[in-house]
Every structure is written in C-alpha cells, then in structure tokens.
Amino acid sequence: MRKNIAAGNWKMNLDLDAGKKLASEVINMTADEVSNDAEVILIPPFLHITSIKQLAGSSKNVFVGAQNCSNEASGAFTGEISVEMLKSVGVDYVVVGHSERREIFGEDDALLAAKTKAVLAGGLKPIFCCGEKLESRESDQHFAINKEQIEKGIFGLSKEEILKVVIAYEPVWAIGTGVTASSDQAQEMHAYIRGLIADKYDQETADSISILYGGSVKPGNAEELFSQPDVDGGLVGGASLKSRDFVDIIKAF
Numbered sequence: 001m002r003k004n005i006a007a008g009n010w011k012m013n014l015d016l017d018a019g020k021k022l023a024s025e026v027i028n029m030t031a032d033e034v035s036n037d038a039e040v041i042l043i044p045p046f047l048h049i050t051s052i053k054q055l056a057g058s059s060k061n062v063f064v065g066a067q068n069c070s071n072e073a074s075g076a077f078t079g080e081i082s083v084e085m086l087k088s089v090g091v092d093y094v095v096v097g098h099s100e101r102r103e104i105f106g107e108d109d110a111l112l113a114a115k116t117k118a119v120l121a122g123g124l125k126p127i128f129c130c131g132e133k134l135e136s137r138e139s140d141q142h143f144a145i146n147k148e149q150i151e152k153g154i155f156g157l158s159k160e161e162i163l164k165v166v167i168a169y170e171p172v173w174a175i176g177t178g179v180t181a182s183s184d185q186a187q188e189m190h191a192y193i194r195g196l197i198a199d200k201y202d203q204e205t206a207d208s209i210s211i212l213y214g215g216s217v218k219p220g221n222a223e224e225l226f227s228q229p230d231v232d233g234g235l236v237g238g239a240s241l242k243s244r245d246f247v248d249i250i251k252a253f
C-alpha cells in the first residue's frame with residue numbers, strides 16, 4: 001500500500017548553519033516524538049544536501065530530496081545539476097515541476113517529462129508537482145489543467161516507472177498565501193488524479209501511488225487534510241522551516 005509522506009521543501013531559504021540546525025532538530029524530534037511510520041523527506045537547497053544527508057544518515061525514516069535537476073546527463077550546462085550528481089551525494093527524491101519552476105523559470109510540460117524520465121533513469125524518485133492557478137479554479141478549469149499537466153508530464157511512463165513517482169497537488173493560489181485548500185477541495189482533486197491513473201494504468205497502480213497536498217499546510221490543518229482518504233501527506237513550504245511546526249505536521253498522520 002502507499003506510504004504516508006511529509007516532505008519539507010525549504011525553497012531558497014537558510015544558510016548552511018541554519019539548515020543543519022533545522023535538520024538536526026527535525027531528525028532528533030522525529031526520533032523522540034513520532035510513533036507513526038510516515039516517511040520524512042527534507043528538501044534543502046542543493047548546496048546543503050551533502051551535510052543534511054550526513055545528519056540524516058542514521059535515521060531510517062528521514063530521506064533527502066533535491067528541489068530540481070537537469071534533464072541532461074552532463075556537459076556544457078552552466079549552473080545546472082545532474083541526476084548522477086544528486087545520486088552521488090545520497091539524494092533519494094527530486095522535485096519536478098514545482099509551480100515556481102513552471103512559472104518563474106518557464107519550465108514547460110515537455111521539459112518536465114524529460115526531467116522525470118532522467119530522475120527515474122538515474123534510479124531516484126520524482127516528486128511530480130501539478131496544480132492550477134486561481135483564475136483556472138475560478139473559471140472551473142482546474143480539473144482540465146491538472147489532467148493536462150499529469151498526462152503530459154508522467155503518462156509517457158511505463159507502469160513500472162510510474163509506481164516510483166510521488167505526485168504533489170499544489171494549487172498555486174494556496175502556495176505561500178496562508179490560504180489552504182479545504183480538505184474537501186484537496187480530497188476531490190486527489191481522488192480525481194488517482195482516477196486518471198487508474199484509467200491510464202490500473203486501479204492497483206493508482207492505489208499504490210502517494211499523492212501529497214501542498215499549499216499552506218500547517219500544524220493546525222495537517223490532521224484534517226491527511227485524514228482524507230486520497231491525501232497521503234504533504235509537501236510543505238513555510239512550515240517546514242520551523243522544526244516544531246514541521247514535526248507537528250509529521251505527527252498529524
């Protein structure tokens with residue numbers, strides 16, 4: 001059956017010392033306080049990954065992710081980081097298609113499909129993000145938008161490949177705004193996405209894939225969100241930068 005996952009996307013925040021302090025606190029508090037079997041993924045900036053991986057090394061439930069990667073294997077791509085490089089420092093997961101990559105850096109569906117393929121070819125697991133903007137929800141286009149992102153991004157994968165993908169539904173209007181999708185809105189979209197996977201692959205495959213919700217997840221709303229049948233955890237931004245808040249979110253399963 002699918003896993004419960006609490007992933008903390010630090011985005012472009014915290015210097016190395018602050019990142020190490022946060023990771024140590026999360027790792028220690030998780031060991032002391034968390035009794036569920038949720039997987040915890042820390043997703044720091046690239047530069048901090050080696051240090052955070054060392055800190056996480058001994059804990060069996062804490063994994064390390066990267067926020068992005070190149071679709072290219074190597075070569076003259078100044079400023080880029082390859083999947084092999086990430087693998088060599090112990091990365092387990094790579095976020096692909098975060099709305100900030102789509103919007104600010106112009107990453108399109110074809111590039112994101114190539115990145116997803118590259119992550120899987122390197123033996124790592126993609127956290128593939130989708131989500132609609134406010135105007136799409138207000139004009140009732142939200143299902144169509146997420147369907148298109150999913151189809152173009154990951155439906156070129158084999159069944160064996162898609163079973164390694166974690167999906168994160170992150171409505172853009174809920175990211176960093178303090179406005180969370182209601183648990184009903186999250187459940188409705190997660191069930192819809194799972195249905196798309198069942199139609200394309202099969203029900204067993206759909207039931208095996210973790211679908212995370214992202215967008216202003218906080219200790220105060222995590223339990224209600226995570227209690228929805230198709231919400232398998234969270235991709236957390238702001239609240240993952242505070243150890244107390246993030247650990248309380250991990251405890252909410």
Ligand code: 13P
Nearest residue numbers: 009175176215216237238
């Ligand atoms: P916030 O939790 O800060 O809204 O960010 C969500 C997000 O974008 C995680 O990837």
